[in-house]
Amino acid sequence: MTRVSVIGCGNMGGAFLKGLARSGSHHLTAIDLDPDALERVADHATETTDDTAAAKASDVVILAVKPDIAGAVLGDLDLSAEQTLVTLAAGVPRDFVAGQTEAQVVRIMPNLAAETGNMAAAATNEGLTDEVRALLDEVGEFVEIDEELMDISTAVNGSGPAFAFYLIDAMKQGGIDGGLDPEQAETLAAQTFKGAAETVLRDDRSVDDLIDAVCSPNGTTIEGMDVLWDSDADEAVVDAVAAAERRSKELAEAFEDGDE
Template identity: 85%
Template sequence: MTRVSVIGCGNMGGALLRGLARTDSYHLTAIDLDPDALAAVADVADATTEDAAAAKEADIVVLAVKPDIAEHALADLDLTADQQLVTLAAGLPREFVAERTPASVVRIMPNLAAETGDMAAAATNEGLTDEVRAMLDDAGEFVEVDESLMDVSTAVNGSGPAFAFYLIDAVKRAGIDGGLDPEQAETLAAQTFKGAAETVLRDDRSVDELIDAVCSPNGTTIEGMEVLWDSDADEAVVDAVAAAEERSRELAEAFDDE
């Protein structure tokens, strides 16, 4: 059983703990100075503590704190070269972390769907071990990228859930306007996005080919797609991803100055 300590049990750290707990393959230790954060994950963690020294017993240590307190958190850690340190703070360069610990360091950008085993994550090629690969597999899907692509990965899969939630809510509101009750509209909208995503991942056809498959001539879907094709909706989404990517770069620059 792999021993995993998660330092920082907020939204992302908590989601990862819950996702890994579903597999029964890990001994999970939750570490946070906030008693409320520890209480929120007490039902899935094997141990909870405010003491960062507990991470010394882990095979994999996940640093899930905000970028601005990462250096302070690293100073409290006493890890060894046999341990693996996974950092997931946006904009936090792998090299910055590696210079402050003897542990093997890999940088990842996961998302909140780790909680249900549906995470999308990017991981740096450098520092990625088979143990960490197995952990990421248990939480969802991941790709290996050069660190130079982590800013755009942060925008696509790290920030991407918020963009997807926004679009789901728009479809939900259209359903409500048409007469569905809110619960019905939310179920249909969310499940439709879930099914569409699974189809993209499992089907050999391109996205354009899948759109064509749904759009029967003179049917209902083609009428809706004509509205989207005539709009700037796709450009707005691209701009949202670009803005998130730029912010990730700005965060990284703060560490370059230290």
């Protein structure tokens, strides 16, 4: 049984802990100064505490705090070289974290779908261990990247869920406009996105080939696709990803400037 501590049980840390709890094969320690945050994850954790010293007994420590307090929290941790520290703190360079601890350090960018086992994540090649790979496999899919690509990963899979929610809501509204009630439209739209995403991951065909497979000549789908192809919808999504990437870089630069 792997002993895992999660420091910071807000949205992301809480989602990660709940995802790991689904297997029932870990000793999970939830650590947070906020009693409300601990209460929200209490049913999924083996133990809860406001004392970061509890992390000393863990094999893997997940640092899921806000970037502006990462340094202070790291200063309170006393981890050994036999432990692994996984940082989820956006914009905080791996080298900075590694300089504050003796533990092996890997930086990852997950997303909230970790809670349901459907996470998309990027993990830095440097510091990544088989033990961490196994944990990531439990909560979704991940890719291994050089840290210089972490900003674009933050935009694609970190910010991406919000972009997907936006598109799901648009499709839902189309269903409502056509006569479906809101609950029906939301179920159909959300499940359609879920199924389409799973098909992309599991099918060897390209996205273009999959679109062709759905589009029958003179059918309903091709009529809708013609509207999308004639629009700037794809460019708007690309621009949204680029804007999120720029902001991720700005946050990283601000953190580095503040560290000097």
